[in-house]
Amino acid sequence: MKRKITIHDVAKKAELSVSTVSLIMNNKPNVNEETRRKVLEIIRQLGYHPLRSARGLASQSSGxxxxxxxxxxxxxxxxxxxxxxxxxxxxxxxxxxxxxxxxxxxxxxxxxxxxxxxxxxxxxxxxxxxxxxxxxxxxxxxxxxxxxxxxxxxxxxxxxxxxxDNRTGINLVVEHFRTGGHSKIGFIGGDIRHPSIAERFASYRDTLASAGMPINSRWISVGEANTSLDDGYEAAKRIFSLGGERPTAIACANDAMALGCMKFLKEAGIAIPGDVAVSGFDNIEAGLHVEPRLTTVNVHxxxxxxxxxxxxxxxxxxxxxxxxxxxxxxxxxxxxxxxxxxxxxx
Amino acid sequence: MKRKITIHDVAKKAELSVSTVSLIMNNKPNVNEETRRKVLEIIRQLGYHPLRSARGLASQSSGxxxxxxxxxxxxxxxxxxxxxxxxxxxxxxxxxxxxxxxxxxxxxxxxxxxxxxxxxxxxxxxxxxxxxxxxxxxxxxxxxxxxxxxxxxxxxxxxxxxxxDNRTGINLVVEHFRTGGHSKIGFIGGDIRHPSIAERFASYRDTLASAGMPINSRWISVGEANTSLDDGYEAAKRIFSLGGERPTAIACANDAMALGCMKFLKEAGIAIPGDVAVSGFDNIEAGLHVEPRLTTVNVHxxxxxxxxxxxxxxxxxxxxxxxxxxxxxxxxxxxxxxxxxxxxxx
DNA sequence: CGATTCTATTGAAGCGTTTCGATAAAAACG
DNA sequence: CGTTTTTATCGAAACGCTTCAATAGAATCG
Incomplete structure (x- = not known):
């Protein structure tokens, strides 16, 4: 079992004190440039790496x-x-x-x-x-x-x-629907208590409002407990079970719910995007493998x-x-x- | 900034040396049971937790x-x-x-x-x-x-x-197909260089062999570079583009490829499971959300x-x-x- | 040019544990 | 009951690093 290389080995080889080596390791000032280079070279040669726990103990930090x-x-x-x-x-x-x-x-x-x-x-x-x-x-x-x-x-x-930027995201979606000819745009939000979801919902309302478009509360579902695929399914069911005028596009607050929404629409024999257009948010993988592939908002x-x-x-x-x-x-x-x-x- | 509680605080309160406290912290033998209990109680009261870096340094281990x-x-x-x-x-x-x-x-x-x-x-x-x-x-x-x-x-x-237990997994799948009436069972393996995939493939052959069922190499695709959805798609395309007798069931070496296989079959207008039955391996989430839901092998x-x-x-x-x-x-x-x-x- | 400031380096203390050899007391032994 | 063994506890060294006060020499200043 070969001994580990410590700061002392470096110091000895450099003919300096450990303090100086330590200063260099931590990029502290007041070290001669030449000395610094020399020590750095020795460190490289020796393959020295300070021990985390020793550093931590001495400097009262864990890294x-x-x-x-x-x-x-x-x-x-x-x-x-x-x-x-x-x-x-x-x-x-x-x-x-x-x-x-x-x-x-x-x-x-x-x-x-x-x-x-x-x-x-x-x-x-x-x-x-x-x-x-x-x-x-x-x-x-x-x-x-x-x-x-x-x-x-x-x-x-x-x-x-x-x-x-949740607001911009939904804004882009709704504007895309609008310029594409949709005027009856619904929203599925799920758990509105989540700040991100709330922002997306607010942006949905604001965008419609500032475009002078109608907001129909029967096209909106934001009461679900969560934001999962199942919640999206239930929300879609609720919206499309109601009588009266139906939305022609649904912006969902995330991809999971959009997938759930699409699942319902398919089962109900409603064509996507023929009868109803759907969009999500988050750009998850699964959105690529569903048919039709999901329009969404990418998040980094x-x-x-x-x-x-x-x-x-x-x-x-x-x-x-x-x-x-x-x-x-x-x-x-x-x-x-x-x-x-x-x-x-x- | 209140000082951290150290082993010394514990030792002092217990009127013992730090060594003894350390012995107790590390469940070492040769400590009086009563002492141990007393110290443990004090540790609880004080909310003492040893500092990782100090332990690490002293015991030459990182945790x-x-x-x-x-x-x-x-x-x-x-x-x-x-x-x-x-x-x-x-x-x-x-x-x-x-x-x-x-x-x-x-x-x-x-x-x-x-x-x-x-x-x-x-x-x-x-x-x-x-x-x-x-x-x-x-x-x-x-x-x-x-x-x-x-x-x-x-x-x-x-x-x-x-x-x-890859072998048992595929064995269960193939037996399930067989007892369900299938006699023409194919296999999609993808990157056969992966040991797990290789085992699954071997088990497929063995199970068929020991059941005295035919193995048709045209029902098998194991040359792909990887084991992704796309590889499954390509493999299925390969198998079903060939003329001659087609398999009525395909065991895939994982769910991703099974999903790709299903994607191809759907596009080709082949009914699942009507014309061809499909199975996967791994029990990934996506298998639940695809239509029809994927039969698979669960892995813990x-x-x-x-x-x-x-x-x-x-x-x-x-x-x-x-x-x-x-x-x-x-x-x-x-x-x-x-x-x-x-x-x-x- | 003596006093002051700045730069580069150092020795030693300290961080909070574990571990090991020493020791005293208690238990077991013949 | 003296001797050996076992049990419980302790003191001190060590682990490898950072940090800080101290120092000496170089640079700057009035």
């Missing part, structure tokens, strides 16, 4: 970032949050951080549920993705840990967030994770506690389910 | 397990490996380990690609899931790190693996991850290096795509 997801979010068939996680993992490497992922229940009930990385002070900051009970946010803030929320926000809490998941890490690392290093709200852009992806071809404009 | 996935595996739409990861994460908690997940390229080309957790000795063992270049396995074994492979194996390397992904962690922790703690090969059970899930109802037998 880890905690990533918290509710159990149901992570287990989802669609890797929406998985992609976000991947984005954090990639970006974390650039900053020499590790990501510790853990799943938790919806709310923090008692101490035994607290992720071990929080108890053991094994993270320097935390990222939470998706909707989650506010008790978690409160707990983490009490610990004075930098925190970022992705794809969620809590009105009553001062916390930095990374979101996506990896990028959201990456931005979250960058912001968090800033907060960790600068001890800054400025609250920011970052929006990532989205874009309309026109496929077959909306029956409107992308028109060459501008 | 982390590395989880390595190739980039393409993790990015896959279907959360097959994500589920496995989740299983490891759950089980790791029970053993007081953290999982550090990272993705890597197919082969290890140069030092700069080595995950940082390996360079910094920040893991006590490694789990690799899915097919991967053998250079990675070799590198990790050189580091004398305990290693487990999930859903993959390398014939030429001595390494413990966790797999699933989370459990595979959990077992991997248990085995790895054993290896870490016991310094044992016994090579084992663990198979997790599978079960047939009969849905609509095979056109055979589950018969009440036995």
């Amino acid at each position: 880890n970032i905690g990533f918290i997801l509710t159990e149901d979010h992570f287990s989802q068939a669609e890797p929406f949050y998985t992609k976000i996680f991947l984005g954090t993992e990639f970006e974390a490497r650039n900053h020499n951080f590790y990501i510790l992922l853990t799943t938790v229940g919806w709310t923090l009930k008692d101490q035994s549920q607290v992720p071990r990385f929080l108890l053991e002070h094994n993270v320097d900051g935390v990222i939470i993705a998706g909707k989650i009970g506010s008790s978690w946010v409160e707990y983490i803030q009490e610990q004075n840990l930098p925190l970022i929320l992705i794809d969620y926000e809590l009105a009553r809490h001062r916390v930095s967030t990374i979101g996506m 998941r990896e990028e959201m994770g990456g931005i979250a890490v960058r912001r968090l690392v800033e907060m960790i290093k600068d001890h800054s506690s400025v609250i920011t709200k970052t929006l990532t852009p989205v874009e309309l992806i026109v496929r077959d389910s909306c029956g409107v071809k992308e028109s060459v404009s501008d | 982390n397990i590395g989880f390595i996935l190739t980039e393409d595996h993790f990015s896959q739409a279907e959360p097959f490996y994500t589920k496995i990861f989740l299983g490891t994460e759950f089980e790791a908690r029970n053993h007081n380990f953290y999982i550090l997940l990272t993705t890597v390229g197919w082969t290890l080309k140069d030092q700069s690609q080595v995950p940082r957790f390996l360079l910094e000795h920040n893991v006590d063992g490694v789990i690799i899931a899915g097919k991967i270049g053998s250079s990675w396995v070799e590198y990790i074994q050189e580091q004398n790190l305990p290693l487990i492979l999930i859903d993959y194996e390398l014939a030429r390397h001595r390494v413990s693996t966790i797999g699933m 992904r989370e459990e595979m991850g959990g077992i991997a962690v248990r085995r790895l922790v054993e290896m870490i703690k016991d310094h044992s290096s016994v090579i084992t090969k663990t198979l997790t059970p599978v079960e047939l899930i009969v849905r609509d795509s095979c056109g055979v109802k589950e018969s009440v037998s036995d």
Whole structure:
């Protein structure tokens, strides 16, 4: 068992003290440039890598970032949050951080549920993705840990967030329907309590309103408990079971519900997009494999994770506690389910 | 900023030395039962949790397990490996380990690609899931790190693996077709170089052979580069473009290819399961949402991850290096795509 | 040119644990 | 009952790094 190479080995070979080597390892100022180069070269030669736990102990920091997801979010068939996680993992490497992922229940009930990385002070900051009970946010803030929320926000809490441009997304969809000749446009929202969903719904109303188009509450379903495929199915059933005038297009607040909506329409013998056009939001894989392929709004998941890490690392290093709200852009992806071809404009 | 509670606080309150407290924290023998109880109670009261980095430094262990996935595996739409990861994460908690997940390229080309957790000795063992270049396995074994492979194996390397009972799975499928009246059963395998796929293919042949049924090479497609939906599509096209007698059932080596196969059949106007029955393997979500719903073989992904962690922790703690090969059970899930109802037998 | 400031380097303390050899007390032994 | 073994506890060294006060020399200043 060959001994590990330590900072002492480097120091000895460089004929310097370990302090100097340490300064260099941490990019501290007041080191002669030549010395720095020499030591860096020796480090390379020796293949030296500082031991995480020793660093951590001495500097009172772990070099880890905690990533918290509710159990149901992570287990989802669609890797929406998985992609976000991947984005954090990639970006974390650039900053020499590790990501510790853990799943938790919806709310923090008692101490035994607290992720071990929080108890053991094994993270320097935390990222939470998706909707989650506010008790978690409160707990983490009490610990004075930098925190970022992705794809969620809590009105009553001062916390930095990374979101996506929901309003523009739905605006693009509705405008696309409108310029394509639709005037009776419905909306399926599911769980409207989710901030992102609420924004999408608001944007739907605003867009219609500012275009001077009718808003018919019978074309809208936003009361479902969740935003799953089944919720979309039920919502569509509700809308199309009602008598009276029917919508000719349905904007769904996400792809899962759009898929559920399409499932219902097919079963009911309603042609897509012939009788009714459908659109989603999120650009999940499954939208590509359904027939007709789903028109949707693309969201940059990896990028959201990456931005979250960058912001968090800033907060960790600068001890800054400025609250920011970052929006990532989205874009309309026109496929077959909306029956409107992308028109060459501008 | 309130000071953290350390082992010294516990020791002082208990009027004992830190050594004794440490012994108790680590479940070491030769501690009076009453003392142990007393200290444990004090630890509870104080809410003491040892600092990971201090432990790590002193005991020359990190308390982390590395989880390595190739980039393409993790990015896959279907959360097959994500589920496995989740299983490891759950089980790791029970053993007081953290999982550090990272993705890597197919082969290890140069030092700069080595995950940082390996360079910094920040893991006590490694789990690799899915097919991967053998250079990675070799590198990790050189580091004398305990290693487990999930859903993959390398014939030429001595390494413990966790797999699933592929042979039984396909056997169940083919038997189900046979007893349901099918005698012309085809197979779509995709990338036969993957050990799991190879086993499934072998089991297909064996089952047919031992039932005395014909094996027609024109009903078989196993040359594809991969095992994706598109590969399934192409394979089906190949099989059904050939003239001559056609199979009445197709066993696919995984669900993705089964879905691709179904896509082709639908486009070709071939009824499922009327003209051709189809089955998959893996029991992915998408199989539930396709029409008709896919008959498949269920695999316990989370459990595979959990077992991997248990085995790895054993290896870490016991310094044992016994090579084992663990198979997790599978079960047939009969849905609509095979056109055979589950018969009440036995 | 003496005093002050700045730059580069260092020695040593300290971070919170584990571990090992030492020790005293209790138990078992012949 | 003296000797050996076992049990329970402890003190101190070690783990590999960061950090901070100290120092000496170089540069700058009035």
